[in-house]
Amino acid sequence: MEICGLLTEKNESAVFVLLLCDSVPLKSISVQVRVQDHVATVSSTLQYVNEEERPLEALFVFPLPADAAVCHFSAKIGEQEIVAEVQDRESARDQYDDAVSSGQQAFLLEESAESPDVFRLSVGCLSAGQNAAVTIIYITELAVQADHSLRFCLPAVLNPRYTPAGSGAGIVSEISSGCGAVPYTLTLSVHVSSPKPISKLESNCSLDPLVFLQSDHTQATVNLSPGHMFDKDFELFVFYQDTHQPSAIVEAGVTTAPPGSLMRDPVVMISLYPEFPEEVMSSLATRGEFVFVIDRSGSMGSMMHYGKGAKMRIESAKDTLLLLLKSLPMGCYFNIYGFGSYFESFFPQSVVYNQETMDQALKRVKEMKSDMGGTEILQPLKHIYIQRSHPDHPRQLLVFTDGEVGNTKEVLDLVKSHAHSHRCFSFGIGEGASAALITGMAREGSGHAQFITDTDRMQPKVMQSLRFALQPAVVNISVDWTLPDGLTVETLSPPINVLFQGQRTLIYAQLKGESSGGSEGTVTVKYSLKDQPVTNQLHFCLKPTEETGLSIHRLAARTLIRSLEQEKRSGAADVEGIRSRMVELSVQAGVSSVHTAFIAVNKDSRQTVKGPLQQRRVQTCDLSFVIAVMQANCGYAEEQSFRCSKKTLRTFTERAFLKMSNWVPERIQNFFRRGSATVLSDQTDSESKNDPSPEPQKDLLLQLVSLQKASGCWDLDAILADVFGKTEDELTNQKPAQVDGSVWATLLALIWLYGCKIEQQVEWQFVAMKAASWIGSQKVGDLSQCVCAGNVLLGCQVTKETLGI
The missing domain is CATH 2.60.40 (Immunoglobulin-like)
Known part of the structure; x- marks a missing residue:
C-alpha cells in the first residue's frame, strides 16, 4: 500500500490521504x-x-x-x-x-x-x-x-x-x-x-x-x-397504473414464534393517500415564514454529475433560490442561511417579502460560494429555532445539503424537539447524500424529503416541496380501527403528525386475538384542515396475502425499533428497559x-x-472524492482548515496524475485536470489557456424569472425582449392601445411560459400564479384582443382561459 498526500511545511501528513492499494x-x-x-x-x-x-x-x-x-x-x-x-x-x-x-x-x-x-x-x-x-x-x-x-x-x-470536532469516532x-x-x-x-x-x-x-x-x-x-x-x-x-390508490396488505405470522409476540400475530400495512377537499386546495396559503438553509461547505463545489452541461452543486442551488424567491407570496416573511464550519444569515431575523428585500436577497445569492468549510448543520438550526416566530405566519424550513455529516442523530433529535413550531423540507443534493439525514429531518419535522441526483434538475423537485409548504397544516389527526369481534389492534408506527395531498402515509399494526366472524376491517383517518373536518376511510380484507416472505413483519419491527430508539434518545426514564426491548425485537424478527x-x-x-x-479497508466512493481532496486543501477546505501553497498543491497533483494513470478512466483524468487547473489557475497555466471551458448555455426560463418583480409583473424593456428573441421596438409596436407597458410585458411572459415552456410548468407555476393575480388586480378591460396579439407576436396558440386571467 502506497500513500500519497499533502505535506505541511513540517512534513506532517495532511488529513486527506489517497490510498492506492x-x-x-x-x-x-x-x-x-x-x-x-x-x-x-x-x-x-x-x-x-x-x-x-x-x-x-x-x-x-x-x-x-x-x-x-x-x-x-x-x-x-x-x-x-x-x-x-x-x-x-x-x-x-x-x-x-x-x-x-x-x-x-x-x-x-x-x-x-x-x-x-x-x-x-x-x-x-x-x-x-x-x-x-x-x-x-x-x-x-x-x-x-x-x-x-x-x-x-x-x-x-x-x-x-x-x-464535528470533539465528537466520538465511530x-x-x-x-x-x-x-x-x-x-x-x-x-x-x-x-x-x-x-x-x-x-x-x-x-x-x-x-x-x-x-x-x-x-x-x-x-x-x-x-x-x-x-x-x-x-x-x-x-x-417503477410506474404502475393507478399508483395513488389506498391499499392494505395483511401478512400471516409464524406459528412457532412465542404467543403474543410480533412475529406470531398477523401484521397489516396500510397505505393511505389523503385526498383534500378541492375548495381547500384551490387557494394555497399566502402567509408563512420561509427559511432557506443552504449548505455552503467545500463539497458543494463538486459537480452535480459528470455529464455534459453539469453545474456545480452550489450553482444549481443558487438557481433554485432564485426561483424560490420569485415564487413567494407578497407579504410573507423569509430569510436565507448559509452554513459550513460556521453560519451566516442574510438578515438578522426574517423580513417581510417585498421588492426591496427580494432585491437585497438576490444580490447576496449571486455572491454565494462553497467557501464555508465543513458541514456543521446543527448550530444554524439551533439559531433558527430560538428566533421569534411570527403570528399567523407558520414557519417552513427548507434545507439544502449534500448530507455529509457524522452527527445525524443529534440533528434529528433537535428537529424533532421543535416539530411543534415548524415544518421541515429537506433536499439531498448529489451522489452519496445521507438518506438518514435527509429523510429523517423531513420525518421529524413533519415535512417532505427530496433527492436530487445524477442529471436531475433541482428546480422541479424543490417546487413540488414548496407546493407542500404552501398547503395548510393538517391538525388533530386520529386513526380509528373497526374490526370483527375478537380482534384487537396495536399500532406499531409512530403517531401520524403530517399529511400532504396525494402523498402516501404508511401505518403498521399488529392484529391480536381470533376473529369470531367477519373478514373485513376498516381504518378511518380523521383530521382538520383549515378548521374543516375531513375523513378518509379504507376497507380491507383480513385474509393474509400470500408470498410476502415476512417482509411486512420485518418492516414493522424496524419501524418499532426506530421509534424505541427515538424514545430512548429523548430522555426516557427506563433506558435499559427500552434497550432490552429493542434487542428482543431485533433478535426475534432477525x-x-x-x-x-x-x-x-x-x-x-x-x-x-x-x-x-x-x-484492508474497502469503501464505496466515487472519483469526486479525489477532486474534493484538491478543493479541500485549496482555500475552501471541507473537512479541516489545512491550507497549502499552490506550489505544494501542484506537486501533489502531478504525483496524483501519475498514480491515477493506470486505474482512472481518461474521461475522469481530464475532468480532474480541468478542475485542478481552475482551482490553481494563476493566469500562467498554458493548458488552461489552450483548453478554455465552453460558455454555459443560457437558461431562458431562469432569465425570464429573474426579471419578474416581487408583485408578479414584468417591465417592458430590451432585456425581456431578448428572452423572447425580439427587440424592444417589436414588443412596443405590437402593444394594444388599451394596456400599459407592464401589463403587456406580463401578459407576454405568461403566453411565453405556457406556449414555449409548458413541459417545465412545475417550475414556474407559482411565478405564473403571481403574474395572473397581478394582471387581475389591474382591472384591465377585455384581454382577449391582447392575448391574440401576444400569440401572433410570440408564435404561440394560448387561450385566455389557459392563462388563468
Missing part, C-alpha cells in the same frame, strides 16, 4: 431485487478474494437505504454456507474477536451508531488465496415521487461524512480514511410484481429491454446492462438495530495466525 479483497457484487407493489427485497452477494500471502481481515464500509430492514446475512466459503444470527452488539463483537484471534473465519455486520444508513462488514481471517461470498438481504419501502413513480435506490457512493468517521476507483464489478437483476399493471420502468443507468412475464403486465423483469461502472447510485423508477449485530463464525476452520492480521 495493489490488492483489494472485494472483487464483485451481484444484486437481485424483487419489487412487490411498493416494497423491495434486495439480496446482495459480495465476493471476496484474499490475493495476499498471509491471512487477511477486510473492512468494508458501505451505505444502505436509511429505513431498510437488514434481515439476512450469510457467508459461503467453498461449498460451506454459514448463516449469521442476530445477537447483542457487544456479545457479537466479543465472539468475532475471539474467533479471529483463534484463527477461525468470522463475519460481523453492524449498523453505525451515528447514522442508520451506514454499515460496516468485517471479514475476518481469510487465508491466502481463499474466496468468500457474503450475502446480505434487506427489505425497504419505495418512496413515491412527484411523477407518481416509486423510487428504488441502490447506494453506490458513500461520501466522507463531516464529523463507523462514520472511518469513511474518509481512504478512497480509490471502484475496483469491483456489479451485476443487477430486478423482478417486479404488483396487483396493478406495470406501465414502465426507468433508470438513471442503462438497462436491458423490459420483459413482461404475464399478459396483464403485472410481472416483469429487467437487468442492468453489462459494463456498468458502479460509480454512482443506481436508481430505478433485523438489524443499533444495539445488535449479525455474527457468523466458521467453527470448522482454524489456522495458525502469527502476529496481527493484515487489514
